[in-house]
Amino acid sequence: MTESNERSYSAFVGVLADVLDELRIEYGFAGSLASSQYGEPRQTLDADLTVRLRPSDAERFAAAFQATDMYADAETIREAFGYRNPIPFGVIDPRGGWKADCYLLKDTEYERAAFGRRRELPYPPAKRGQVWLHAPEDVILMKLDYYRISQGVSTKHLRDIAGMLANMGRWDRPLDLDYLNRWAAKLQVIDYWEKLWDEFQRKVNSSSRET
Numbered sequence: 001m002t003e004s005n006e007r008s009y010s011a012f013v014g015v016l017a018d019v020l021d022e023l024r025i026e027y028g029f030a031g032s033l034a035s036s037q038y039g040e041p042r043q044t045l046d047a048d049l050t051v052r053l054r055p056s057d058a059e060r061f062a063a064a065f066q067a068t069d070m071y072a073d074a075e076t077i078r079e080a081f082g083y084r085n086p087i088p089f090g091v092i093d094p095r096g097g098w099k100a101d102c103y104l105l106k107d108t109e110y111e112r113a114a115f116g117r118r119r120e121l122p123y124p125p126a127k128r129g130q131v132w133l134h135a136p137e138d139v140i141l142m143k144l145d146y147y148r149i150s151q152g153v154s155t156k157h158l159r160d161i162a163g164m165l166a167n168m169g170r171w172d173r174p175l176d177l178d179y180l181n182r183w184a185a186k187l188q189v190i191d192y193w194e195k196l197w198d199e200f201q202r203k204v205n206s207s208s209r210e211t
Contacts (some may be wrong), residue, residue, distance in 0.1 A: 007096040013047055014125030018089065021128060023074045024211055026052040028118040028132050031101075032160060034139045037121055038171065039151050040163030042156070045098060048088075050115060050134070052105045055081050065091050097160055110183060114138040119172075136164055137180045138173060144189035158196065 007015070013033060017121040020027045031048030053061065059076040071092040080089045081104065088101035105115055120137060123131040134142070143157035150157075168175055184193040 001095075005095060007093055009044075009096065010125045011096055012093050012096055012098040012100075013131065014123065014127070015068050015070070015093075015126070016047065016049070017080075017123065017126040019068060021050070021126075023057075024063055025058065025061070026105075026115075026132075026182040028134045030134045030139055030142050031140070032156075035143065035160040036162055037133060037138045038139060039167045041161060042163075043159060047098070047100045048103070049100060049103050050103050050111070052115070053077070069095055076173045110187065113183075114141070136168075137176050137183075139155065140164065140180065140193070141183055141187060141189065144184065144192050145187055147192060148189050151170060158192075159170045161196055162200065165196070 013029075017027075018098040027049050029047060029049045032042050032044040033047045036042055036044075050135070055078050058074040061077060062072040072090070076089045080087060081123065086103050088103045091102060093099070105111055111142065117135040117138060118132050119135055120130045121133050122129060133139075140161050143161055143180040147154055147157040165175075180193065181190070184190040
């Protein structure tokens with residue numbers, strides 16, 4: 001494989017969005033891709049996204065990505081519908097070494113609320129020049145949940161959230177604290193969130209005094 005045949009990460013994400021748009025499958029990127037758009041960029045080899053799929057979509061989903069020199073397995077996708085816990089299925093790009101972890105949209109109160117709050121942000125590598133991302137509040141909540149599940153080991157999620165908060169000034173709308181606090185309590189991550197928010201507020205107040 002020559003370097004010219006390799007696909008960059010940004011091109012990989014663009015192809016993901018293009019294929020899903022062409023298939024008319026609703027999606028929303030989360031994870032480090034979304035937190036990098038809202039906050040500080042972080043190097044990653046994967047992309048996390050939620051997709052609204054039916055079992056009957058498995059074959060055309062896999063075939064469409066295989067047509068772009070990526071790999072997706074229809075049987076693995078169908079199996080994902082039977083899992084009780086959210087286990088993703090993959091879309092792999094051997095040309096760049098990238099991977100997308102695709103989570104099926106679950107019929108829960110929170111997932112319905114979060115999916116309905118997605119927003120489109122500019123992304124030039126995609127054909128439409130835009131991709132769907134989960135709203136920053138939901139990216140924060142998801143990362144807090146990942147941190148909870150890791151039992152405090154995956155501190156990268158907390159760093160990603162801190163980077164997002166530090167860059168709120170360039171968002172197109174203010175942080176919805178009522179929404180964040182309500183769902184942080186319901187998702188049992190309120191203690192983590194309150195600590196992060198207090199630390200952020202202290203930094204802001206300290207900077208204000210220095211200036």
